[in-house]
Amino acid sequence: MLLATAGPLDPATRSFLSPTGVEVVFLLVGLAVLGSAVITVTTKQLVHAALWLVVSLGGLAIEFLLLTAEFIAWVQVLIYLGSVVVLVLFGLMLTKAPIGRSPDADSGNRWVALGVALAAAGTLVTLVVDAFRTSWVDLGAGGGSTKVTGESLFRHWVLPFEALSVLLLAALVGAIVLSRTRDKRLPRPRAGKLRAGKPVGSNGPAARVTASTTPPQES
């Protein structure tokens, strides 16, 4: 998307030895993102992993900003930091979130996971390096503004966009199907209704309770 918006590719080669300030910042933030991502998967403390994920995703938003893709940066913050991480933390707190190390937080799959991660990273890096080589993309201010992003999204890329939304819809329906209870005979608690007795303060149940607890006089 950036490609379509950021102006023509400059075939002239430039020296990588005299970086601009933006490039230096980009690299530094990239290192921070990488570092926090590594800590996210290696830390033994579950909630710390989620919090390092916050740092990593926030760093990515800064990278988007440095690439002038302002709209995408804020969407990144809104969706990933504001919703996905909150969902992860919610899930952790609901199930198991001890303070300190959790010894069972390790998975036997870690070598497989490492292999998959390296393969994915290798593929992506090869692809990007091969596609661009030494060509230079000029990032003009406003190249990733809302207007430009919206135009390219809903003119050039509308089909992938809609396909993705269908995919998400399918996931949503699947989640609903999975979370439904299968046994219909179970009594389902009704939300929002007090199920035991009348509310405190009404005289009925209180009177009945006293009547039943006082021993009968004639027996």
Added chain:
Amino acid sequence: MNLLDTLLRCVAALVVFLTFPLIIGQTEHKVMAHMQGRLGPMYAGGFHGWAQLVADGVKFAQKEDVVPAEADRRVFQLAPAVSLLPYLIVLLAIPVGPDGFVGQAVDAGLFFVLAVLGVGVIGKLMAGWASANKFSLLGGLRTAAQLMSYELPMVLAAASVAMAAGTISLPGILGAFHWWWVPWQLIGAFVFFTAGLAELQRPPFDMPVADSEIIFGAYTEYTGLRFAFFLLSEYAGILVVSALTAVLFLGGWHGPMPEHLGWLWTILKTFALAFVVIWIRVTYPRLREDQLMRFAWTCLIPLALLQLAITGVVKVAIS
């Protein structure tokens, strides 16, 4: 924009951030007191207790800063900052008057504001978890559930305004404003303001911090300055949500006066809405947790979708 200009704007935003929440807090003391037939603070500072919050601040600063033994120290200490700073950053993007009277005009301002507001809640979750206290954890859980339910209607209501204006830059939205937007976006305004209240966990949506049930939820273990930061973030939140509602739905600087006095209108509308926030606190009892969730999903979201439909139909009709 040169360095001095940038610095000046940042300092201005900081001053607003440090004073306006205190004014709102003091107003809350006095308004609540008078609505309940009492006087409120009367001694500190002499005239009607105007310095009460300053005295409170001094008191908080003197208290010992306690971290529970079982707590996760670093996360516990970091949480108030994470909770407070987003509101300071948001203030930079809220337009006060026409012709660039704004900290920094952000192109995707509406998204920026909503996104950064969402980050503040992570601070409350961190506080709830790191305190190693069951009441805090309960409060954190309720905070997360509440945020996830109310984020959606808030974004939908904001999207309605963006559709009406055809832009998501906050000054741009105000530039496109006409007076008949107020009745047109009335439902959206209600949804946005209510969802904003819920995100701030203000009464009647204060189940996550219900002091009489779970002892202030995530803040149970906090003392001194860190607790004061959480309180300050609540009042800064009132300021931000009121200002945003004023800008998005009530026309911000537009009003029957010369244009260069527009900033007065923004401030006036913001404080009127802040007064409503306080008024609601005194008026309504606390919603139960399930009522809270039901209100968001069965009431606010359908209303927000209705508002989107109305906006779309009217927009097509007039263009």
